Amino acid sequence: MVVRTRVNGEWREAEVWPGSSLLSLLRDGFGLYGAKNACEQGECGSCSVWLDGALVCSCLVLAGQAQEREVRTVEGLRDGTQLHNVQQAFVDAGAVQCGFCTPGFVVAVADLLEKDRNPSSVTIREALSGNLCRCTGYQKIVDAVNLAATRLQART
Amino acid sequence: MDVLLPRSLDEALAMKAQRPEAMPIAGGTDLMVEVNFGRLRPPAFIDVSRVPELSVVQQENGHIFLGAGVTYAAVVVGLTVCRPLVQASRSVGSPQIRNRGTVGGNLGTGSPAGDALPVLAAYDADVVLRSQARGERSMPWNAFITGPKKTAIAPDELILGARWRRMRGPGSFSKIGTRNAMVIAVAGLCLQVDEDSRRVKIALGSVGPTIIRAREAEDQVSEAMESAGVWQDRTKRPDDAVIEEFAGRVAAAARPLDDVRGTAAYRRHACQVLARRALSWALDERALPSWL
Numbered sequence: 278m279v280v281r282t283r284v285n286g287e288w289r290e291a292e293v294w295p296g297s298s299l300l301s302l303l304r305d306g307f308g309l310y311g312a313k314n315a316c317e318q319g320e321c322g323s324c325s326v327w328l329d330g331a332l333v334c335s336c337l338v339l340a341g342q343a344q345e346r347e348v349r350t351v352e353g354l355r356d357g358t359q360l361h362n363v364q365q366a367f368v369d370a371g372a373v374q375c376g377f378c379t380p381g382f383v384v385a386v387a388d389l390l391e392k393d394r395n396p397s398s399v400t401i402r403e404a405l406s407g408n409l410c411r412c413t414g415y416q417k418i419v420d421a422v423n424l425a426a427t428r429l430q431a432r433t
Numbered sequence: 434m435d436v437l438l439p440r441s442l443d444e445a446l447a448m449k450a451q452r453p454e455a456m457p458i459a460g461g462t463d464l465m466v467e468v469n470f471g472r473l474r475p476p477a478f479i480d481v482s483r484v485p486e487l488s489v490v491q492q493e494n495g496h497i498f499l500g501a502g503v504t505y506a507a508v509v510v511g512l513t514v515c516r517p518l519v520q521a522s523r524s525v526g527s528p529q530i531r532n533r534g535t536v537g538g539n540l541g542t543g544s545p546a547g548d549a550l551p552v553l554a555a556y557d558a559d560v561v562l563r564s565q566a567r568g569e570r571s572m573p574w575n576a577f578i579t580g581p582k583k584t585a586i587a588p589d590e591l592i593l594g595a596r597w598r599r600m601r602g603p604g605s606f607s608k609i610g611t612r613n614a615m616v617i618a619v620a621g622l623c624l625q626v627d628e629d630s631r632r633v634k635i636a637l638g639s640v641g642p643t644i645i646r647a648r649e650a651e652d653q654v655s656e657a658m659e660s661a662g663v664w665q666d667r668t669k670r671p672d673d674a675v676i677e678e679f680a681g682r683v684a685a686a687a688r689p690l691d692d693v694r695g696t697a698a699y700r701r702h703a704c705q706v707l708a709r710r711a712l713s714w715a716l717d718e719r720a721l722p723s724w725l
Contacts, residue, residue, distance in 0.1 A: 278436060295435060295436045295478075296434050296468050296474065296478075298465060298468075298469060317466070317469040317470065318466040318469065318470070319462055319465075319466065319526065319527075319529065319530055320615055322527065322529060325529055331506075331532040331533075332528055332529050332532055333529050333532055333533050336465065336469060337461045337462050337465040337466070337530075337533060338461055338465070338533070339436060339458055339461055339468075339478060341436035341438060341478070341480060342438075342458070342461070342480050342482055342483075344438055385528070388528075403528075403614070404528060406527045406528070406613070406614030406615060407526065407527020407528055407614065407615060408527075
C-alpha cells in the first residue's frame with residue numbers, strides 16, 4: 278500500500294507492505310535512519326518519534342495508521358546547522374557512548390521539556406522509563422536533561 | 434494483507450460486517466509486537482484509532498462510559514474521579530506505550546495481565562459491543578472475557594467501551610513487577626470500597642487464567658465491617674484479625690502458575706501482601722475527615 282504522511286513538515290509517500298510499521302516506513306521508505314530498529318516490541322524506545330504530537334514507539338504503529346498524519350522525527354529537531362538544545366546538551370554532558378539509543382532519548386527528552394521546562398529528577402526518570410541505554414548507566418543522560426532544562430529557562 | 438482506515442463508527446462497523454476476519458487495531462502495543470515477530474498475519478487490519486466515537490468519556494446518571502479508544506495517557510489526565518483506573522493506567526508500560534495503548538485493547542486482548550482489567554472487574558463494569566446488523570449490546574466483564582485471551586465478541590462486532598456505576602468510597606490499584614516501568618505484572622490487585630452497597634470489591638490480575646474476583650474474601654470483610662459497625666462509623670476499623678483473614682482469603686482465591694515472571698508461591702504471597710495493604714489504605718482513607 279502507498280502511505281502518505283507529513284514528515285518533519287514535508288508531505289512524502291512510499292509504498293510499503295501493509296503489515297509494516299511506521300518505523301519501517303521511515304527507515305526503508307523515506308531513508309530517515311534516526312529512529313533505530315532494535316527491540317521491535319516497544320521496550321527500548323530507540324524508535325521514538327511524534328505522531329500527531331504524541332511521543333510513540335514507531336515500531337508499534339502500523340504504517341497505514343500514519344496515513345495523512347503528521348510525523349516528527351529526530352531529523353526534524355535541528356535548525357539548519359544549529360543543533361537542538363537537547364542535542365547540544367547531550368554532546369556537552371557526554372551523554373552519548375555507543376550512540377544507538379541517543380536519537381530515541383533526544384526525542385523523549387525534547388517531548389518532556391516541551392511539557393515541563395523544569396522537571397524534577399523523579400519526573401525525568403519517569404519520562405525516560407521507556408528508553409533503554411545499555412552503556413551510560415543513565416546518570417549522564419539525566420545530567421543532559423538538567424543542562425537542557427537550565428539553558429531553556431535561561432533563554433526566557 | 435489489507436489495511437482499512439474508517440473515519441467513523443458507522444464506516445468501521447460496515448467494514449467489520451463485510452470483512453469479519455479483519456482484526457481491529459488501535460494503539461498496536463500488543464498486536465504490532467506479534468506482527469513484527471512474524472507471529473500474526475491477519476487478512477486485514479481495521480484501524481479504529483481514528484474513529485471519534487471510540488475516544489469519548491461520558492459521565493451521566495452516576496455512570497461512567499469509557500470509550501474503547503481512550504488511551505492510558507488520556508485516562509491518567511482525564512478520569513481522575515476513578516483513582517484506581519488512573520493508578521493502573523499510569524503503571525502501563527512507558528510514556529510511549531501509554532500514549533498509544535487503550536483500555537479497549539486490554540479488553541480485546543483479554544490477557545489476565547491487562548492492567549486495566551482488575552479495575553474494570555472490581556467496578557463490576559459492563560463491556561459495550563456493537564455490530565451493524567444487531568446494534569448495541571452489553572454484558573458483564575466476566576461474561577465478555579471467557580478464558581485466557583478469549584472473549585465473547587462476535588466476528589462482526591467492535592468493542593465500543595466499558596460502562597460502570599461510579600462508586601462512592603476509596604479504592605486503589607497496586608502491582609508487583611521487577612521494575613516500576615515497562616513491566617508486565619507478576620500480580621495486580623484492585624480494591625474498591627462501595628459505601629452505598631456496603632461492600633468491599635477486590636479483583637486480581639496476572640495470578641490466574643483470567644481476572645479473578647475474590648468473592649469469599651469480599652463477603653467475609655464486608656460482613657465483618659457490618660457487624661463491627663464500621664460501615665456506619667467511618668472512624669472505626671475492623672480488628673487486625675479480620676484484615677489478616679481477608680488477606681489470606683484473597684491469596685487463596687488466586688490460581689497462579691509458575692512462569693518466567695514469577696513462581697506460583699510468590700504470586701500468592703504477593704496477593705496476600707497487596708490485599709492487606711489495599712484494605713489498610715482504604716480504611717485509613719475512610720477515617721479521614723470528609724473535608725480532606
